[in-house]
Every structure is written in structure tokens, then in C-alpha cells.
Amino acid sequence: MKILDDEKDKLLDHEYDGIRELDNHMPTWWLWLFYFTIGWGFLYLLYYEFTDVGPDQHEQYEMEMAAAAEKYGTSSEGPGGDIAAISWSFETDQESIANGKEIYMSTNNLCFTCHGNAGEGLVGPNLTDEFWIHGCSADELATSISNGFMDKGMMPYGSNAPISDDDMTDLISYVASIQGTSPANPKAVDETRAVECTIE
Ligand code: HEC
Known part of the structure; x- marks a missing residue:
């Protein structure tokens, strides 16, 4: 190993596998950065x-x-x-129902992708007939939407895409308003699970 003259007195006296170490000073900028972090940490703690x-x-x-x-x-x-x-309860005024429909059709909530543009059902059940798997009262509809059915592919809107209470009222009101409409291509009732239930 070639040792330069000005390195002689910096050379530390240990050696590992031929590797030796110089006792160089740390760069000043590095030291200041170090002091700064200590100061910063202290102020942070105080604050x-x-x-x-x-x-x-x-x-x-x-x-x-x-x-x-x-x-x-x-x-x-x-x-x-x-x-x-x-x-929960249903609203019947046009404004609420129109807002509910907007939520149903929105690309945030995507209800229409599984329940059909007119609620006729696709992956999810038909929402316009009088057969329901999870009940058709206002409370039950809000609960279905809030909790979702993860095992069937409907996410829990409550924890994933919270809908405000006013919007939820409008959304279930829209669902109630399409009961009894007869859209084209309705999805067949799941007779093993759905029971008759009419939204009042
Ligand atoms: C990814 C597909 C998907 C999306 C999106 C979806 N659903 Fe569903 N939904 C389902 C499936 C599947 C079921 C049936 C659950 C079962 O079989 O137990 C269901 C069930 C329901 C039920 C209960 C139906 C019954 O018969 O009791 C309601 C009400 C409902 N969805 C409303 C909505 C609303 C409102 C939205 C939008 C905020 C929505 N769903 C978004 C797939 C979806």
C-alpha cells in the first residue's frame, strides 16, 4: 500500500486484511447538518x-x-x-329522487354497473321487482348499501365510499321509486333466497 506523506500522521494503527484507516476530519458542511438535526429535534420536542x-x-x-x-x-x-x-325513511319529492338517481348512476358509486341502468339487475339483483334478499325497509336498504356484500362483490359503501346521510336518504328513495317499474331484461329472482317485500 502506498502511503502519501501527509497521510502518515493520520493513519490509525489498526489493520484488517490489509485495509487501514485514515483519521480524517468530517467535512464541515456534514457536521453542521448534524448539529442542525440535533437542534431541530430539540425544538420539535419542545414544540x-x-x-x-x-x-x-x-x-x-x-x-x-x-x-x-x-x-x-x-x-x-x-x-x-x-x-x-x-x-331511515324514504323521501318522495322529485328533487330527492333525482339526486338519488344521480348517485346511483355516478361513476363514484357504480351502482348501475351491477344493478343495471334501470335497476333491472346484472351481477346484483333486480332492484325494481318485489323480491328482496335482505329486506326492503328503508333501514334495511341503508344497511345493505352501507355494509355491502363483500362475498358477492358489493363493497361496503359505509367504510369505502361514505355517502352522506342526506345522500343515503335520496339513494334509498330512488331505489324505492323504481319499485314496480318493468325495465327490459329483468334479472330473474333468486327464488332460493329472495322473499316478497313491497316498499311502502
Ligand atoms: C360490484 C357489483 C355491485 C355494485 C357496484 C353494487 N352492488 Fe348492490 N349488490 C350486488 C350484489 C351481488 C348483491 C346481492 C347480494 C346477495 O346476493 O346477498 C347486491 C345487493 C344489493 C341490495 C340488496 C338487494 C336485496 O335483494 O336485498 C341493494 C339494496 C343494493 N345492492 C344496492 C346497491 C346500491 C344502491 C349500489 C350503489 C351505491 C350498489 N348496490 C352497488 C352487487 C353490487
Whole structure:
């Protein structure tokens, strides 16, 4: 190994398999970066642990959730929501039903892809006939939509794509409004599971 003159006094006295080490100083910029991270960490600790100057993570989360609730409306669905705490009912005014239809046909929710453009049924059951597998009361419809049927391919909208309570009311109202319409190509009733049920 060739050792340069100015390296002689920096050479450390250990050697492993012919590899030796020089006792070089760390670059100044690197050291400053190191001191800076220590200072930063100290200030961080003071700011978040010992003072109450700004919001911590949990407070930020609460603030963002509150802002979202204001923007999108509250939902009893969604993580932590309680669909059963509400007693759902159908609206009959045109505005609600039109909004419900919009939700049904939206590319966010994709109800139409499985239940058909007119509710005639495709992968999912026909929603226009008077036979229901999971019940046809307002509460049962909201529960079906909120919990979904993962084993059959319908996702739990409650935890995956929360629909606000007002929108849920409009959506089940739309489903109620198409009961008794006779769309083309209706899907056959699953006679082993569905029972007769008429939406009042
Ligand atoms: C990926 C396909 C798919 C999508 C998307 C889907 N569903 Fe379903 N849905 C199903 C299937 C399959 C069932 C039948 C579950 C069973 O057999 O138990 C079902 C069942 C239902 C039921 C209960 C029917 C009954 O007979 O009791 C309702 C109500 C319903 N869906 C409404 C909706 C609404 C509203 C949307 C949109 C927000 C939607 N579904 C989106 C596949 C889907």
C-alpha cells in the first residue's frame, strides 16, 4: 500500500486484511447538518411535547375531519359511523329522487354497473321487482348499501365510499321509486333466497 506523506500522521494503527484507516476530519458542511438535526429535534420536542403553541397530529386530524364534514356533509356511515343509529325513511319529492338517481348512476358509486341502468339487475339483483334478499325497509336498504356484500362483490359503501346521510336518504328513495317499474331484461329472482317485500 502506498502511503502519501501527509497521510502518515493520520493513519490509525489498526489493520484488517490489509485495509487501514485514515483519521480524517468530517467535512464541515456534514457536521453542521448534524448539529442542525440535533437542534431541530430539540425544538420539535419542545414544540410538540412541552408547549401548546400549535396543533399536534391528533388535533390536526380533528381539524381536517371537521373541515371535511363541513364541506361534504356529515355521514353516519364511514369508519366509526353508526348506520343503525338512524331511523331511515324514504323521501318522495322529485328533487330527492333525482339526486338519488344521480348517485346511483355516478361513476363514484357504480351502482348501475351491477344493478343495471334501470335497476333491472346484472351481477346484483333486480332492484325494481318485489323480491328482496335482505329486506326492503328503508333501514334495511341503508344497511345493505352501507355494509355491502363483500362475498358477492358489493363493497361496503359505509367504510369505502361514505355517502352522506342526506345522500343515503335520496339513494334509498330512488331505489324505492323504481319499485314496480318493468325495465327490459329483468334479472330473474333468486327464488332460493329472495322473499316478497313491497316498499311502502
Ligand atoms: C360490484 C357489483 C355491485 C355494485 C357496484 C353494487 N352492488 Fe348492490 N349488490 C350486488 C350484489 C351481488 C348483491 C346481492 C347480494 C346477495 O346476493 O346477498 C347486491 C345487493 C344489493 C341490495 C340488496 C338487494 C336485496 O335483494 O336485498 C341493494 C339494496 C343494493 N345492492 C344496492 C346497491 C346500491 C344502491 C349500489 C350503489 C351505491 C350498489 N348496490 C352497488 C352487487 C353490487
